[in-house]
Amino acid sequence: MREATLRDVARLAGVSPRTVSNVVNGYAPVTEATRAKVEKAIAELDYRPNVVARNLARGRSGQIAVVVPYLDTPYFSELLQGIIPRARAGGYNVLVDQTDGDPEHERELIRRRARGFAFDGLIFSPLGLAQRDLADADPTLPLVVLGERSAAGSFDHVGIDDVAASREATAHLISLGRRRIAAIGDQPYPTGEAAQLRTTGFRQAHLDAALEVDEALVIGTPRFNRADGAGAMRRLLNRSDPPDAVFCYSDLVALGALHAALERGVRVPEDVALIGYDDIEEGRYSNPTISTVSPDKEAIAATAVERLLMRIGLGRGTEGVAGVEVRAAHRLVARESTLGRAAR
Amino acid sequence: MREATLRDVARLAGVSPRTVSNVVNGYAPVTEATRAKVEKAIAELDYRPNVVARNLARGRSGQIAVVVPYLDTPYFSELLQGIIPRARAGGYNVLVDQTDGDPEHERELIRRRARGFAFDGLIFSPLGLAQRDLADADPTLPLVVLGERSAAGSFDHVGIDDVAASREATAHLISLGRRRIAAIGDQPYPTGEAAQLRTTGFRQAHLDAALEVDEALVIGTPRFNRADGAGAMRRLLNRSDPPDAVFCYSDLVALGALHAALERGVRVPEDVALIGYDDIEEGRYSNPTISTVSPDKEAIAATAVERLLMRIGLGRGTEGVAGVEVRAAHRLVARESTLGRAAR
DNA sequence: TTGAAAGCGCTAACAC
DNA sequence: GTGTTAGCGCTTTCAA
16 A cells, blocks of 8 residues: 555645645644644554655755764764764764775765765765865865864864874873883874874873884884784784883774783783773773773764754855864873773 | 756756666666767766655665664674675665664654654664564564564564574583583563573573573673673672673673673683673683674675565565565684683 | 645656 | 656745
């Protein structure tokens, strides 16, 4: 049996489609009597508005897209979890996609709203894509980029102060008396813009303490995942002069590094202290627990959605609006991987 | 400036909308010359088809929804990661939502496609919702349910054999000489249908070995997460006669239990062996690594998408088609949390 | 307060 | 092969 349409309801209720539409959307004032009639007809026919038709008529899709490099990265799933309910509260459904960090996929997504992927706005966490590539993005697309801004543009940025946070994390290691500090996660320009900010903070902390950075201890990794963290750590431990502390550019990297250390019988933090970045739940349950930089994810999710909906609300007028950079709060969370069991 | 429409392209190319549509969709044979003209016009106007309009005309949304209880549960994010590319390959975009295990939210979603949430089919992982509630689901909705089937219906199920898998996991602990085996994760009917299957397998393994189940060691938890796992483990360790092994109904539960054990100085697996369920990546990097039941997630994702698209293809005819139960493969993966470091 | 009617942009049956 | 045209189901301007 065919789905009931608004027309069917109108016919049954003996009113015009216009009136039904008014009732359904709570628009113009409708007589109580009329409303009752219409609602009765709606119930009788089990009528549900066709969203696709509505969107076509309204000239919007009622959806936003959230695109991240990897969905199985806890940081992103935690963020997504914060974004979805807020978007729904704002009347939007959420399309999700991952790019695997593929620059082509990312570019395609931005340059021209990807084929067949209909959305009114986009929350985007670029990875393989240099931020300046966003510059020639479709300027009519409401866009919020996650991560610190590295280039101006007509879109918004939401992120924490990576340089400051990294500096604090490194300073924490230094304050514990560590002197040979490694960094795992550096990435070359232009892909690794976020990574480079962290490296900058790492260097600043050394400067602050009048310490030299041993360049051999700055290890690049293609991804911020457990496997790469473990691999980098193994290389560090193979050295004749291994580090006594490591600043990892993500908790996943730190967890991988931890695994590699314990596997070799290297004690954490006695032999080597470890600090991560992101404050994912996993780091609160690992053994030892992982010290980390904790970004205010709730604020990031909330701000990203808020800014995006605002831009969507502006309509095509978005084009003129300059990009805003929003800095969410962060804090250092010291746990066992730097303080030791004594922390308990 | 207004977006170019198909009509604009037709006008510029000097052909009819019909022809442009043909070119865009690669339908009917089109002369090379015409095609070239049309493509030139498309490029010139930077034309992109309006997906919403297309969907309305085609009477579909081109989207499927994936609904899980919690997005930040690694098992679900890993699954989602397998589902999304496959759905896109099949021409569908993926809407994602989480229910927080709220039965009302789940029911609403099924009973009548949720307001404003447009999708042609649904992959659904119920939690708070008893499977028999799915019975009075909209029978015209193409639906694939994740998890083992506990009731018949007109929709498909994709999952592993939970009873058998749980039996194997428990048998593994028994084969290691453990005799006081606890289970963490049981849940009351009707919410915890999946949990109860695992409890059944747990009991069967005891029967097989002519062992008694100590009912005091079967611990219920509201959720399958780290915190609940840790809490349950603490209670077990508080007993005068703690278990020498624990079958945890998810890896997250096992990771929480592990944390609680180590926190007390209880050795794993020497004092208590631990086995989980799901084989999430985290369990391969924890210290010790977690033994687990590994479901073939790729197969689950692939089958779920495949069955769903098949049902969507059937159109309204879906109604008659009986539900199919697909059993994906699983295997036991023994790691350090049962075998000890020697496993390396 | 409600009705009539013109689209929203695309598809596809039907003709030529 | 290509054009004509009538919808898809809803919104919304303009009248009444």
